[in-house]
Amino acid sequence: MTALGYNFGYLDENTKRMIRRALLKAVAIPGHQVPFGAREMPLPYGWGTGGIAVTASVIGASDRLKVIDQGADDTTNAVSIRRFFARVAGVETTERTTDATIIQTRHRIPETPLREGQILVYQVPMPEPLFRLEPRVAETKRMHALADYGLMHVKLYEDIARHGHVAISYNYPVLVGGRYLMSPSPIPAFDNPKMDRMPALQLFGAGREKRIYAVPPYTAVRSLDFEDHPFQPVRADAPCALCGSRESYLDEVVVDDRGGRMFVCSDTDYCSTRQSHQEAAE
Amino acid sequence: MTLTPGFADPVPDAQSCFRALLEAMARPGRVQRIKALPEAPVPLAPAAAAALLTLADAETPVWTDGGPAAEAWLRFHAGCPLVAGPGDAAFLLAVGGMPALASLEAGTEEEPHRSATLILQVAALEQGEGWHLSGPGIEHVHRLRVEGLPPGFLAEWSANAARFPRGADLLLCAGTRLAALPRTTRIEEAG
Numbered sequence: 001m002t003a004l005g006y007n008f009g010y011l012d013e014n015t016k017r018m019i020r021r022a023l024l025k026a027v028a029i030p031g032h033q034v035p036f037g038a039r040e041m042p043l044p045y046g047w048g049t050g051g052i053a054v055t056a057s058v059i060g061a062s063d064r065l066k067v068i069d070q071g072a073d074d075t076t077n078a079v080s081i082r083r084f085f086a087r088v089a090g091v092e093t094t095e096r097t098t099d100a101t102i103i104q105t106r107h108r109i110p111e112t113p114l115r116e117g118q119i120l121v122y123q124v125p126m127p128e129p130l131f132r133l134e135p136r137v138a139e140t141k142r143m144h145a146l147a148d149y150g151l152m153h154v155k156l157y158e159d160i161a162r163h164g165h166v167a168i169s170y171n172y173p174v175l176v177g178g179r180y181l182m183s184p185s186p187i188p189a190f191d192n193p194k195m196d197r198m199p200a201l202q203l204f205g206a207g208r209e210k211r212i213y214a215v216p217p218y219t220a221v222r223s224l225d226f227e228d229h230p231f232q233p234v235r236a237d238a239p240c241a242l243c244g245s246r247e248s249y250l251d252e253v254v255v256d257d258r259g260g261r262m263f264v265c266s267d268t269d270y271c272s273t274r275q276s277h278q279e280a281a282e
Numbered sequence: 283m284t285l286t287p288g289f290a291d292p293v294p295d296a297q298s299c300f301r302a303l304l305e306a307m308a309r310p311g312r313v314q315r316i317k318a319l320p321e322a323p324v325p326l327a328p329a330a331a332a333a334l335l336t337l338a339d340a341e342t343p344v345w346t347d348g349g350p351a352a353e354a355w356l357r358f359h360a361g362c363p364l365v366a367g368p369g370d371a372a373f374l375l376a377v378g379g380m381p382a383l384a385s386l387e388a389g390t391e392e393e394p395h396r397s398a399t400l401i402l403q404v405a406a407l408e409q410g411e412g413w414h415l416s417g418p419g420i421e422h423v424h425r426l427r428v429e430g431l432p433p434g435f436l437a438e439w440s441a442n443a444a445r446f447p448r449g450a451d452l453l454l455c456a457g458t459r460l461a462a463l464p465r466t467t468r469i470e471e472a473g
């Protein structure tokens with residue numbers, strides 16, 4: 001993909017240093033959005049420039065990189081980002097969650113639990129969790145400063161009054177370390193519990209808004225809820241048609257031109273690993 | 283005055299030092315060893331000098347009490363402006379004693395990231411003994427023994443933590459080793 005490959009020195013050392021400084025402050029203040037002043041990225045937004053900028057500032061020759069897009073390693077976007085880093089950083093790449101030291105992701109958290117020694121880098125389209133409720137940036141900054149998240153509680157409460165439950169299935173807001181309201185990026189709410197006290201370091205990069213935030217290992221990440229309406233991660237009530245998992249997050253896919261559908265794991269590595277274990281056992 | 287060299291291979295050396303810094307900050311109290319070290323002038327600890335080469339540049343005012351050789355070396359290799367007041371610095375490299383934490387830039391309630399990072403050289407760092415650390419980055423408890431801190435350090439540290447999200451962050455360096463105390467880390471003395 002030439003759009004990714006044309007700029008070999010993707011980030012210069014000054015830009016990396018700026019992003020590295022922002023990353024350390026982001027880790028020191030869990031869930032707080034740290035702006036970084038990078039010049040324009042040589043990539044159209046929507047390609048995951050924020051995630052790529054974070055990965056490019058962190059990655060070294062001894063890393064092994066996995067890239068997923070909606071859980072899959074084999075989409076055009078994931079493949080080209082992986083190839084890009086193989087070329088500019090000389091790193092090994094992998095599709096195996098367990099083998100990766102850095103996992104860059106768009107819209108999913110792998111099913112296989114992450115461990116110490118791994119870094120999960122999220123591509124974030126919109127870092128501000130309050131932006132739909134309060135478009136003025138100065139106001140949202142003030143709300144974060146005061147930990148004044150009443151607007152979000154009101155929105156969730158109105159959802160419950162109207163629908164009987166919180167009608168947010170993606171990008172479900174979380175409170176980090178009991179202090180900062182944070183957007184988990186558009187992962188399914190099903191994935192939110194995986195963020196809580198994760199042993200791996202979680203880094204978030206928003207390219208267009210030029211913001212970085214982080215969740216250190218073993219840090220409390222709570223999905224906002226109410227005592228009488230506790231948070232409930234939703235999953236299609238079916239087993240995966242390929243590996244039979246009843247625990248994984250499922251995608252509904254069309255299998256023929258007569259409208260036939262089936263549910264399969266969105267995490268392709270998790271699903272194929274389970275299938276190969278099942279074949280080996282037969 | 284002749285200058286000793288900076289990083290032998292600046293791009294990969296800065297990357298590997300940054301990963302050690304990130305790991306240190308993400309897992310407070312775990313001691314990291316910096317592998318690629320510059321030839322830092324006396325009295326700079328190699329780990330402290332490597333941290334500044336990795337993070338400081340023309341955009342970050344630096345304060346140090348390391349003396350003329352250290353100042354010349356930092357100016358040349360990091361290209362950072364040097365400032366006289368600890369409160370004006372984004373990074374501080376203290377070798378002779380700790381500047382009062384309350385005198386450092388702590389950021390604002392809206393922009394707590396605009397806060398100083400103090401790189402403090404200490405006599406020794408040992409993990410697995412000493413203080414009990416807790417907070418983000420720590421599963422149950424991390425233990426860290428630090429030799430060479432001022433007597434009132436723990437009181438200053440809890441005052442620093444009390445103004446969260448404002449506050450300074452600390453990198454402790456001894457020789458080639460380094461451990462971090464971000465503002466979120468709670469310290470209890472070993473009972």
Ligand SMILES: [Zn+2]
Binds near residue numbers: 272274
């Ligand atoms: Zn499956």
